[in-house]
Amino acid sequence: MRRIFVILICSILLACTSQVKEGPKASPKPIDSLEIYYAKGFAVNYYKDYKELLVFSSDRKDTLHRYYLSTVAKEGFVQTPILRLASLSSVYAAYIEELRLEEFLVAVDEKNYINSESILKEIETREIVELGSLDKVNHEALLMAQADLIYTFGWQGNAAGIEDKYPNITFAYAYEYLEEQPLGRAEWIKFFACFFDKEVQADSIFQAIRTNYENLKSLTEEVPHRPKILINMPFKEQWHMPGGLSYSAHLIKDAGAYYPWDTLQKTNSSPLDWELVYQKAFDSDFWINTGAYSSYAEVRKELPDMDLFKAFTNKKAFNNNARINDFGGNDYWESGLLHVDEILADLIVIFHPEIMPNRDLNYYKPLADE
Numbered sequence: 486m487r488r489i490f491v492i493l494i495c496s497i498l499l500a501c502t503s504q505v506k507e508g509p510k511a512s513p514k515p516i517d518s519l520e521i522y523y524a525k526g527f528a529v530n531y532y533k534d535y536k537e538l539l540v541f542s543s544d545r546k547d548t549l550h551r552y553y554l555s556t557v558a559k560e561g562f563v564q565t566p567i568l569r570l571a572s573l574s575s576v577y578a579a580y581i582e583e584l585r586l587e588e589f590l591v592a593v594d595e596k597n598y599i600n601s602e603s604i605l606k607e608i609e610t611r612e613i614v615e616l617g618s619l620d621k622v623n624h625e626a627l628l629m630a631q632a633d634l635i636y637t638f639g640w641q642g643n644a645a646g647i648e649d650k651y652p653n654i655t656f657a658y659a660y661e662y663l664e665e666q667p668l669g670r671a672e673w674i675k676f677f678a679c680f681f682d683k684e685v686q687a688d689s690i691f692q693a694i695r696t697n698y699e700n701l702k703s704l705t706e707e708v709p710h711r712p713k714i715l716i717n718m719p720f721k722e723q724w725h726m727p728g729g730l731s732y733s734a735h736l737i738k739d740a741g742a743y744y745p746w747d748t749l750q751k752t753n754s755s756p757l758d759w760e761l762v763y764q765k766a767f768d769s770d771f772w773i774n775t776g777a778y779s780s781y782a783e784v785r786k787e788l789p790d791m792d793l794f795k796a797f798t799n800k801k802a803f804n805n806n807a808r809i810n811d812f813g814g815n816d817y818w819e820s821g822l823l824h825v826d827e828i829l830a831d832l833i834v835i836f837h838p839e840i841m842p843n844r845d846l847n848y849y850k851p852l853a854d855e
Contacts, residue, residue, distance in 0.1 A: 508537065508553030508561050519684055522695070524672040526660045529679055535562060538679050540639070543663045543752070549639065550658050554679060563634075563655050566681040571632035573616060575599045577659070579820040580677040581636075583690050589681070592616050592630035598814035622647060634680055638662070655680075665730050665752050667739070667825035668695055674823060698739075698826040701833060704840050705741025712770035712836050714742045715762075715796055718778065719788065724762045725754040733774075736825075740832035741840075745769070763793060771835060772796040773849070775804040780853040800852070803835050807850040817848045 515537070519529035525545060530537040535555040539548055555562040571592035572581065578601040581587060587607045592614045599605060607613060614626040632654055639660035648656055657680060661673035671694050678687035714737050717724060727733040728751035729744065737744045745765045749755060772794065778784045781800065784791050791797040805828075808816035821828050831849045834841055 508535070508551070519675060519679075520688075521675070522672060523666045523669040524661075524664055524675075525669060526663055527673070527676045529675070529684070536679065538676070540658060540660060540676075543660070549660075552655070552657070552679075556682065563680070565679075566683075567634040567655075569631055569633045571616060571627070571630055571635040573618065573622075573635060573637040575814060575819050576822055577636045577677065578604055579823040580674050582820075583674065583823060584678055584681065584683050584686060586677075586681060591632055592626065592635075594618060597812035598810070600808065600810055600814055600816040600819050624650075627651070636677065661822065663752075665732060665735065667732060667736055667829065668698055670732065671695070671698075671823050671825050694824060694826050698829055701826060701829050702739045705739070705833060705837060708741040708837055708840075711741055711743040713766065713768065714744055714836075715766045715769035715772040715794065716744070716774050718774075718776035719759060719762070722759055723756045724759065726757050726762070727754050728752050736829060736832060739829055740836050742771070742832070742836045759790070763790075767794055769794060769796045770799075770801060772802040773805070773832070773835070775802055775852060778852065779804060779806065780855055782853075782855045784852070800854075802852040803846075803849045804852060805849050807846060807848055821848050 513532060515530035515532055517531040519531070521528060526541055526543070528539045528541070530539070534557065535553055538552040538554060540550040541547065542549055553562045554565045556565055558564045568589060569591045570581070570586060570589040572578070572590065573594045575594065575598045578599050581590065582601045582603050587603050590604065590607060590613060593599065593604075594616055596608055596613070596615055599608075614630050615623065616626050616630070617623050634655045634657055636657050636659060639658040657677075659673060659676060661670045661676075664670045664673070672691050674691055675684055675687045678684050716727065716733055716737070726746050726749075728749040729747040730750060731752045731754070734744050734747055738747065775784070778787070781797070781802070784797065784802075796802060805817040806815060810816075817828070827847050830841070830844065831846050834844050834846055835849060
């Protein structure tokens with residue numbers, strides 16, 4: 486019976502007219518635009534009876550995606566607000582939760598990796614199907630979900646021609662992970678909000694995060710000492726160090742610390758030999774984001790040369806895994822991508838405990854002895 490239902494749904498989809506998001510034949514001058522403060526990857530223009538959502542490459546030289554949105558159903562436009570939403574990554578859960586979109590959610594990639602309590606409650610009370618990843622999507626589940634919109638990573642693109650197979654579904658490709666500024670990543674909540682006509686709510690949420698972040702950052706501007714920070718873990722004799730313009734580098738600087746590779750004028754990571762990292766960071770005061778390692782014993786067993794680093798011998802190592810669920814879903818990569826102010830607060834507590842002595846860590850925790 487279920488197989489017959491799926492075949493019927495498939496036939497209906499194939500019979501429907503393809504909803505090509507071409508928009509108007511001639512674009513007039515916009516009458517307004519959404520104010521974007523930090524994010525570089527998208528823009529929103531408003532016209533008389535529709536809006537245009539643009540998604541750019543990291544250098545803003547190319548427009549990667551263009552969506553025309555209207556509250557009125559018409560050919561070539563995405564009708565808003567969206568009524569049936571699918572998400573192909575748990576990293577979007579915080580944006581969905583903060584915008585109160587849980588009731589529209591009909592499908593997720595994998596339920597077990599989600600940390601959002603409100604979304605988990607929805608999953609418990611009604612049927613929300615699992616789709617898997619975009620390149621290995623469960624087509625039967627996707628057909629049953631009857632989603633109008635799918636949030637997914639920009640780097641996945643039109644995986645395996647999936648857009649061609651589902652012309653009635655809008656694929657919203659998000660590139661928040663390319664943003665250099667932490668607040669730029671948080672500001673992508675406005676992108677997600679556009680499909681539900683919730684830009685005002687999104688801006689209010691963002692402004693609260695922005696204000697808290699900037700207030701926290703101001704606490705470190707006059708610190709007498711900026712500790713040196715080692716980040717990440719080596720893999721196959723190499724460390725992949727984020728560039729000096731990266732998200733991680735900005736967080737370290739804003740938390741009142743010194744990042745040894747801040748002169749690398751790039752955002753992406755560079756593979757560096759162990760010896761080069763040792764020469765530049767052996768005297769680092771703290772080691773953060775230690776990957777799979779949760780204890781000094783684990784590190785010493787797998788990486789005995791870490792005993793040569795000051796931060797390790799002084800037991801000043803911290804990992805961003807304080808909020809991992811039973812299945813390995815790390816909330817640092819979920820709610821932390823939106824609440825970058827809370828991540829900044831954690832780093833300030835680690836690097837400068839005297840500034841906020843009564844504040845507990847949220848996303849980070851020190852490595853255990855054993």
